[in-house]
Amino acid sequence: MAIVVDAGSRVLVQGITGREGTFHTRRMLAAGTKVVAGTSPGKGGRWVEDVPVFDTVAAAVSATGADTSVVFVPARFARDALLEAADAGLGTVVCITEGIPVRDVTEAAAHLERRGVALIGPNCPGIITPGACSAGIMPAEVFATGGVGVVSRSGTLTYEIVYGLTQAGLGQSTCIGMGGDPVHGLGFVECLEMFAADEQTEAVVLVGEIGGDDEERAAEYIRGGFPKPVVAYLAGFSAPPGKRMGHAGAIVSGGSGTAAAKKQALEEAGVPVAASPAEIAGLVREAGDRAWTDRRRPGSGRRATRGTE
Amino acid sequence: MDLLEHQGKALFAAAGLPVPAGRPAGTADEAAAAADELGLPVAVKAQVRTGGRGKAGGIRVCRTRDEVTAAADEILRMSIGGRPVESLLIEQGLAIARESYLAIVLSRHHRGPLLVFAAEGGVDVEQLARTRPQALVTTPVDPLLGLCDYQVRDVVAAASAAAGVADAEATATQLAAAVRGLWRLYEERDATLVEVNPLVVTATGDVVCLDSKVTVDDSALWRQPDLAGLGPAPDERERRAREAGLSYITLDGDIGVIGNGAGLVMSTLDQLAAAGGRAANFCDVGGGASAEAVALALELILSGGGVRALVVNIFGGITRGDRVARGLIQALQATPASAGVPVFVRLEGTAADEGCALLVEAGLANIRLAGGVGELVRLACAAGGGA
Numbered sequence: 001m002a003i004v005v006d007a008g009s010r011v012l013v014q015g016i017t018g019r020e021g022t023f024h025t026r027r028m029l030a031a032g033t034k035v036v037a038g039t040s041p042g043k044g045g046r047w048v049e050d051v052p053v054f055d056t057v058a059a060a061v062s063a064t065g066a067d068t069s070v071v072f073v074p075a076r077f078a079r080d081a082l083l084e085a086a087d088a089g090l091g092t093v094v095c096i097t098e099g100i101p102v103r104d105v106t107e108a109a110a111h112l113e114r115r116g117v118a119l120i121g122p123n124c125p126g127i128i129t130p131g132a133c134s135a136g137i138m139p140a141e142v143f144a145t146g147g148v149g150v151v152s153r154s155g156t157l158t159y160e161i162v163y164g165l166t167q168a169g170l171g172q173s174t175c176i177g178m179g180g181d182p183v184h185g186l187g188f189v190e191c192l193e194m195f196a197a198d199e200q201t202e203a204v205v206l207v208g209e210i211g212g213d214d215e216e217r218a219a220e221y222i223r224g225g226f227p228k229p230v231v232a233y234l235a236g237f238s239a240p241p242g243k244r245m246g247h248a249g250a251i252v253s254g255g256s257g258t259a260a261a262k263k264q265a266l267e268e269a270g271v272p273v274a275a276s277p278a279e280i281a282g283l284v285r286e287a288g289d290r291a292w293t294d295r296r297r298p299g300s301g302r303r304a305t306r307g308t309e
Numbered sequence: 310m311d312l313l314e315h316q317g318k319a320l321f322a323a324a325g326l327p328v329p330a331g332r333p334a335g336t337a338d339e340a341a342a343a344a345d346e347l348g349l350p351v352a353v354k355a356q357v358r359t360g361g362r363g364k365a366g367g368i369r370v371c372r373t374r375d376e377v378t379a380a381a382d383e384i385l386r387m388s389i390g391g392r393p394v395e396s397l398l399i400e401q402g403l404a405i406a407r408e409s410y411l412a413i414v415l416s417r418h419h420r421g422p423l424l425v426f427a428a429e430g431g432v433d434v435e436q437l438a439r440t441r442p443q444a445l446v447t448t449p450v451d452p453l454l455g456l457c458d459y460q461v462r463d464v465v466a467a468a469s470a471a472a473g474v475a476d477a478e479a480t481a482t483q484l485a486a487a488v489r490g491l492w493r494l495y496e497e498r499d500a501t502l503v504e505v506n507p508l509v510v511t512a513t514g515d516v517v518c519l520d521s522k523v524t525v526d527d528s529a530l531w532r533q534p535d536l537a538g539l540g541p542a543p544d545e546r547e548r549r550a551r552e553a554g555l556s557y558i559t560l561d562g563d564i565g566v567i568g569n570g571a572g573l574v575m576s577t578l579d580q581l582a583a584a585g586g587r588a589a590n591f592c593d594v595g596g597g598a599s600a601e602a603v604a605l606a607l608e609l610i611l612s613g614g615g616v617r618a619l620v621v622n623i624f625g626g627i628t629r630g631d632r633v634a635r636g637l638i639q640a641l642q643a644t645p646a647s648a649g650v651p652v653f654v655r656l657e658g659t660a661a662d663e664g665c666a667l668l669v670e671a672g673l674a675n676i677r678l679a680g681g682v683g684e685l686v687r688l689a690c691a692a693g694g695g696a
Contacts, residue, residue, distance in 0.1 A: 027627070075528065101529035103499055106421045106452040114453075139626035141659060156570025159626040163658055180571060182417045182501075209572055212417040235575035238582035246556040246571025246593045248528065249417070256435075259579075276580055278681060 002174040003149070003194040003201070004092055004118065004186075005068055007132040012066035012090070013038040014057065014073050014081050016048050020096070021072040024137050025051060028070075031140035033133045036064040057088035070126060070135050071095040078122065079104035086115045094135045095121035095185075102248075105183045112185070119185025123248070125155040125177035138175065146171015148284060149195040151188055152207035153178055153214070154247070157235060161207060161277050168281035173201040180247025182211070188218035196227055203229045203284050203291075206271070210236030211249045211257040219265035229287035232266050233274045234259045310525045310540045313356040315398040317503075317521030324494040326487055326505075327517050331400035340381035341374055343399035349373065350402035353380040358541055359390035360522070367394065370402060395541070403517060408507035409468060410434055412522075413491055415501040419449040422495060424456070424488070426464040428471030430507030456492040461485050483516035484508075498536065499529035546609045553605050555594055562587025564693040565610035565619040565650075567603065569594050569628070577622045580682055586690040589616050600636030604643055611646045618692035619647070620685055621654045630656050630664030638671045651692045652676050655685040 005011075011028065015021040016038025025048055028035050035051050037060035044055035054060035057069070069090045073081040078097045085093045086108075093112060100122050112119045120127055126136010130143035138155075142163040148170050152158040158177055165172065176191055178184055188206055195201045208215040215234065222230055237259040239245050241252040252258050263273045272287065274280045312320070318328045332343035333356070344351045355367030362368060367389050369380040377399070387394045408430030416423035426446040427437055437444055446467045448460050465481050465488075487508065495503045502524035509519050530537040543551075550557030556571060560578075564586050568574035571593045578588045590610055594602040603621075610616055623633050634656060641647050652675050656664045665678055679685035 076531070099528045101499055101532070102415060102501055102526045103452070103496070103529065106415075109420055110452045137627065139659060142626065152572075154570060154572025156568075156624050156626060157572030157576055159658065160573060160624040163624070182415065183420050207572070209575060214417075217418075233576075235572045235579060237579040238588070239575060239578070240560070243558050243591075245558070245575050245591055250571060250575070275583070276682060277576060278683065 001198050001200045002129040002132065003198050004174060005127055005129050005133040005135050009068045009133045009135065010034050010036045010064065010066045011133070011135050012036065012057065012060050012069045014069055014071045014085065016040055016051065016053055017043050017046065018072055022048050024072065025049065028134050031134040032131065033135065037066050057084045061088045061090065066090065068092040068135050069094065071097055073097060075099040079108050082108035083111055086112045086117045090117060092118045092120070094126045095119065096124065096126060096137055098123040102183055105181060109183060109185060120176060121179040121184060123181045124179030125158065127174065127176045129174045130172055136177065138177065142166060143175065144171035147173055147200060147202035149173045149198070149201040149204045150175040150207070151178060151191040151204065153180060153209050154207060154235065157277065158207055161205065161233065161280055164277060164281050165284065170281055170284055173198060180249050182249040188214050189221045192218060192221060192226060201228065203231065203288050205280060205284060206230055206232045208232060208234045208262055209247070209250050210239050210245065210259050211251045213257070215262035216265045219269040219271065222271060223269040229291045230271045231274065231280060231283040231287055232271050233277060233280055234262050310527055311358040312523040312525065312539055313358060313395060314354065314521050315356055316539050317523035320494055320498060320523060321518055321521055324490045326490040327515065329400045329403055329517055329519065331398050334381065334397040334399050337378045337381040340397055340399050341378050344374060344377045347399065347401045351377060352400045352402060353377055353384060354398045354400060355384045355387060355389060355394040356396040356398055357389045357392050357394045359392045362389050365389045403509065404512035405509045406512050407472065407510040410506045411488065411491060411508045412502065412504035413450070413495045416449065421452040422450040424448050424450055424460055426467055428467055450492065456489065461488045464488050477514050480510055480514045480516060487516050487518070499526045499533055500524060501526050546612065550605070550609055553602065555592065555602055555606060557609060558591040559613065560588050560590050562589045563615055563617045564689050565589045565616045567592050567594060567606045567619070568622040569624065573622060573624060577620065577682065580686045581689065584686045584690045586686065586693050589613060600639045603636045604640035607640050607644045607647055611644065611650065616650060618689045619650050619652045620689045621652060622682060622685060623656050625656065625658035625661055625664065629660035630658060631660045631667055634664035634667040638668065638673065641673055648675060650675060653679050653685050653688045655679045655682055
């Protein structure tokens with residue numbers, strides 16, 4: 001089943017005639033994605049590969065039945081692109097664009113939330129359900145179909161972690177890059193909720209970094225009872241306070257948002273935190289084995305038996 | 310981008326927020342002249358882009374001209390929280406009856422702005438939030454609807470409650486106007502923080518913003534052209550990197566680091582630190598890791614001096630490992646200063662084997678391939694001074 005996108009998803013690319021838009025449209029198609037339309041104001045009627053280009057999102061949706069948009073529109077125009085997508089009735093909007101003013105993201109996110117549209121990003125690598133749909137810029141070739149759900153705040157680090165999982169024979173159900181900006185759409189908690197309900201997902205890998213409180217909130221949610229094993233990795237233990245480590249959201253400010261605090265919160269929720277990306281596959285396997293053993297022991301939940309093993 | 314107090318106060322004044330009469334000063338003489346103009350007593354205040362300035366002795370109330378000169382002289386030589394004092398603000402002294410705290414801050418948790426008011430000012434608000442949350446008014450402002458009248462009334466009511474008696478109507482009206490003005494400023498100037506600590510009520514019942522802390526969203530500076538030049542003088546290397554689209558931060562260790570992707574580089578720094586090494590920098594050459602980007606990264610890292618080893622940690626995703634390897638070889642050959650520094654490379658992911666083969670063929674004496682990040686980090690620490 002997977003979450004958010006699957007083989008039936010009909011993808012629209014906003015900003016399809018730009019360099020990035022065209023390049024990644026080709027890659028999405030190569031990964032088996034149904035890219036059904038693109039938009040670029042003033043360029044309606046053209047084609048990119050076999051994908052028709054429209055002037056407006058509304059026209060693209062009515063002609064092709066697109067339900068998921070991937071936004072490559074430049075930062076200055078991204079707010080408008082997100083609002084247009086929401087008003088045209090798309091269900092999911094994935095915003096790849098980096099460097100959008102926070103006020104624009106805040107306003108667009110509020111509007112999308114009211115319309116019931118799921119936002120992923122901005123400043124994110126997108127979402128992929130291996131073998132079915134890639135809505136974004138992730139390198140599909142390192143992914144494999146399987147039962148591990150991945151949700152992450154970073155890009156390349158995620159590909160590396162996924163590559164490690166794939167090499168270890170652990171395929172993925174769906175992988176979501178939630179983005180590196182301080183304000184973003186879907187977060188850890190929303191993704192965990194969907195992974196909990198998804199039959200294909202057997203375990204979840206959560207990749208966090210310094211700044212904000214997304215990891216702490218995820219820990220609190222998991223502590224309330226999460227039915228599947230979760231393994232985490234955190235980046236930024238050695239980051240000096242006040243320095244922004246690449247992502248706009250990756251900054252330790254006023255002593256809050258440190259990797260150590262996040263690690264503690266996750267471990268207290270029973271989530272093992274890997275010391276390096278290379279350890280993750282092993283921890284997933286261990287956690288999976290433990291969950292399987294626990295399920296076979298009548299009357300003893302995962303949590304109850306952990307301390308005695 | 311954090312603004313200095315006097316820069317923030319200029320924005321306050323333009324937004325109709327009441328600020329004390331004041332003059333910026335760059336020298337002790339200018340400070341004395343400003344005091345002459347304003348009349349004694351005055352406050353001599355360090356202009357520095359960090360908090361905790363009062364506790365560090367960066368603010369002095371002076372009653373004579375000599376005191377002003379002496380305080381200015383001393384404060385201008387100070388460094389607070391590791392940051393240099395850039396200049397001074399000389400402000401007219403005020404008779405203060407009451408202090409409170411008012412701020413609008415981008416809340417990641419609420420995915421939007423949060424209005425915060427504390428009737429007790431000059432306090433550590435983070436601490437107050439932990440110890441006595443009931444002493445705070447915190448109310449999320451809807452990004453699409455903006456600040457609502459009831460939210461303004463909540464702040465005025467909290468101020469009156471803390472004062473024990475209802476404020477004079479004029480004071481309440483001024484406070485309400487200050488809250489609205491601060492919101493306008495936050496919204497119109499693309500701020501992520503506007504903070505007044507303390508917001509004071511004077512002995513005559515007037516509301517005045519005694520301090521200002523303003524942070525402007527770096528991503529919005531293109532539409533705030535008059536603010537773009539107000540930032541601190543950047544680290545030269547960080548500036549050049551930014552212009553080339555690299556993300557570069559100078560750190561104080563002796564192992565240079567290059568990687569693709571912010572998370573991957575952070576992770577590399579962590580693993581170096583865990584093995585006892587100290588990174589000289591954070592450098593993300595981006596997902597593409599082009600030859601030009603890698604070459605500039607090399608140049609920036611080596612120009613700092615004191616680098617005893619270099620680690621290159623690249624994961625080939627969309628970019629093929631062989632292309633990255635060609636870029637690296639080209640960059641190393643074009644940067645003679647790199648010849649004396651051992652370069653440890655870990656290449657993984659798409660076409661990594663082809664990339665590694667190219668690196669071996671190139672026959673550069675200082676390149677050494679590592680099988681994984683663990684080995685990369687061990688080799689670098691052994692070559693650097695940290696292990």
